[in-house]
Amino acid sequence: IEKPQSRSIDRLFTTSRHLLEGERVQGARCKVKGVRGSGVRHPSKQHRTKKTLPTAPPSALPHPPDTNTQTRTNKHTHTKLHTNAHLNIHAMEKRTTGRLETLKEKMYNKETKSQTKFCSVYPLLPVVFRIPLPTRIATSCNPHFELISSIVVSVSKRPSCSPYPTRYPLPATNLHMQAIVFDPKTNNFGLQEIPKPKPGKDDVLVKVEACALNPIDFKIAYFKDMIPATANNYVAGLDVSGTIVEVGDAVEDWKTGDRVLYHGDLQRGMGGLAEFAVHKSATLLRHPAVNADDAAATPCAGWTAYRCLVDKLRVNEDDVLVISGASGGVGGFAVQLANILGVKTIVGICSAKNIPYVMSLGATHVIDYKSQDVGKEIMAITDGKGASKVLDAVGGKSCEDLIQVMGFDAELVSIVQPVNISADKNPVFGGHSFHHLGLGAAHGSGPQHEARLAEVGKQVTQYLADGKLRSCLTKVIGLKDVPSALQQMMAQRTVGKVVVSMSQNPSKKHYKK
Numbered sequence: 001i002e003k004p005q006s007r008s009i010d011r012l013f014t015t016s017r018h019l020l021e022g023e024r025v026q027g028a029r030c031k032v033k034g035v036r037g038s039g040v041r042h043p044s045k046q047h048r049t050k051k052t053l054p055t056a057p058p059s060a061l062p063h064p065p066d067t068n069t070q071t072r073t074n075k076h077t078h079t080k081l082h083t084n085a086h087l088n089i090h091a092m093e094k095r096t097t098g099r100l101e102t103l104k105e106k107m108y109n110k111e112t113k114s115q116t117k118f119c120s121v122y123p124l125l126p127v128v129f130r131i132p133l134p135t136r137i138a139t140s141c142n143p144h145f146e147l148i149s150s151i152v153v154s155v156s157k158r159p160s161c162s163p164y165p166t167r168y169p170l171p172a173t174n175l176h177m178q179a180i181v182f183d184p185k186t187n188n189f190g191l192q193e194i195p196k197p198k199p200g201k202d203d204v205l206v207k208v209e210a211c212a213l214n215p216i217d218f219k220i221a222y223f224k225d226m227i228p229a230t231a232n233n234y235v236a237g238l239d240v241s242g243t244i245v246e247v248g249d250a251v252e253d254w255k256t257g258d259r260v261l262y263h264g265d266l267q268r269g270m271g272g273l274a275e276f277a278v279h280k281s282a283t284l285l286r287h288p289a290v291n292a293d294d295a296a297a298t299p300c301a302g303w304t305a306y307r308c309l310v311d312k313l314r315v316n317e318d319d320v321l322v323i324s325g326a327s328g329g330v331g332g333f334a335v336q337l338a339n340i341l342g343v344k345t346i347v348g349i350c351s352a353k354n355i356p357y358v359m360s361l362g363a364t365h366v367i368d369y370k371s372q373d374v375g376k377e378i379m380a381i382t383d384g385k386g387a388s389k390v391l392d393a394v395g396g397k398s399c400e401d402l403i404q405v406m407g408f409d410a411e412l413v414s415i416v417q418p419v420n421i422s423a424d425k426n427p428v429f430g431g432h433s434f435h436h437l438g439l440g441a442a443h444g445s446g447p448q449h450e451a452r453l454a455e456v457g458k459q460v461t462q463y464l465a466d467g468k469l470r471s472c473l474t475k476v477i478g479l480k481d482v483p484s485a486l487q488q489m490m491a492q493r494t495v496g497k498v499v500v501s502m503s504q505n506p507s508k509k510h511y512k513k
């Protein structure tokens with residue numbers, strides 16, 4: 001726990017920690033001004049307006065709140081502080097379906113028989129304290145919850161010292177830059193002038209040359225509750241190619257002027273859809289000897305494809321590998337990498353118009369999912385045995401259909417959403433295995449996972465530099481075209497990779513597919 005210096009914030013911080021630890025805090029009163037939340041206000045205001053305190057969903061609350069008692073007695077108890085300190089665990093609560101009982105039990109005030117209120121708020125300003133959850137809470141959360149490793153208390157005043165852990169928004173400089181900023185209220189992206197970020201001690205500041213677009217960029221709208229940075233000029237863009245212009249105090253291996261390539265950390269919001277971006281130095285790669293646009297097209301899609309085939313499916317030459325979404329970013333790299341890895345039967349799935357493109361990448365068979373019966377075609381290709389390895393880059397029904405054509409002992413990896421295993425009619429006797437992969441989740445998951453990310457990046461960029469792998473680049477656009485390009489990407493019709501080039505700004509250049 002990092003200790004801030006401002007007195008009022010210190011108090012909020014300490015008291016919140018006590019609350020988490022289940023201690024009663026006598027006379028605690030939060031004096032930080034301007035705190036706001038969704039409906040829960042300062043108790044004195046509740047007195048005046050006679051508002052009923054909002055309640056959490058009944059299933060999630062082990063003890064029903066006694067709002068009267070709370071309003072009467074909370075003047076000098078910690079409940080009052082709770083209504084001021086917005087504990088942004090609502091998102092977590094929604095998704096862990098009742099697994100937070102332990103935490104809630106702790107927040108139950110036995111004396112006043114009142115239950116702490118939970119509210120979902122976004123920080124007004126980038127003042128974020130991260131309070132590590134008690135370990136047993138963290139471990140009781142389901143795996144999709146690894147992203148939530150802290151409770152965020154937000155207040156409207158910036159403390160005099162910087163308590164920011166390096167992954168969260170850093171103080172900005174007085175200088176400004178052009179960036180595509182995500183607006184969490186409208187879920188839209190817009191070109192804006194925002195303060196140029198400053199690298200933390202383990203970071204580098206990169207002058208962006210090119211940045212690829214990925215579906216995850218617009219999907220931030222789904223994750224925003226889990227990412228505090230979305231409240232503060234959140235800049236998306238994970239696949240960055242550029243040159244270091246500033247290094248943090250603790251950075252040893254990199255210097256100003258080094259050209260780099262990296263896959264960014266979604267949680268930080270200082271991405272590459274801007275003139276300057278910040279990234280932790282641990283997962284930087286030396287820029288491969290290819291142009292910036294081609295290099296930027298690779299990380300998210302190419303490294304994901306590599307990890308799926310090598311780390312998860314462990315493909316071998318005898319496999320019948322089925323790749324859905326073969327004409328998209330991940331699919332395009334997967335088809336090529338499967339070839340490099342020696343897989344003899346590569347079945348791509350896409351619509352008719354993209355068949356020539358997928359064949360050109362090296363697929364041995366391509367199925368048009370719109371006019372053909374995918375299941376029947378796969379069974380025909382495999383003489384009724386079914387696929388031995390499946391990479392699903394589409395999700396939903398497409399994934400469920402592919403489960404039906406998995407052969408004995410087959411494996412499937414999903415990169416879109418959790419596999420609906422109940423769709424498998426023969427999971428045990430079929431010996432089926434299911435994997436999930438989240439490339440960027442490696443950030444902040446420990447040095448060995450970050451090292452693996454960089455290692456995979458090195459291998460894929462080596463293939464690119466050696467000319468064994470094409471970058472799948474199909475379109476280069478300028479920064480101002482990003483909002484409309486992301487809108488189009490949501491339709492799931494993108495072929496290959498779209499890259500934003502800072503030098504192209506604002507003109508458009510189309511590559512031949």
Ligand SMILES: NC(=O)c1ccc[n+]([C@@H]2O[C@H](COP(=O)([O-])OP(=O)(O)OC[C@H]3O[C@@H](n4cnc5c(N)ncnc54)[C@H](OP(=O)(O)O)[C@@H]3O)[C@@H](O)[C@H]2O)c1
Pocket residue numbers: 214215216219300301304324325326327328329330331349350351352354369393394398414415416437438439440489492493494495496
């Ligand atoms: N977990 C991770 O780490 C990770 C990493 C990267 C990407 N992803 C996710 O993986 C998905 C794919 O990413 P991407 O970058 O490859 O997306 P993308 O480039 O937008 O993929 C679009 C392609 O999907 C094809 N497609 C759409 N519906 C299809 C269907 N029912 N069957 C077969 N193909 C279909 C389209 O081809 P047609 O027009 O021919 O239909 C289009 O070419 C996204 O949801 C993305 O968020 C996850």
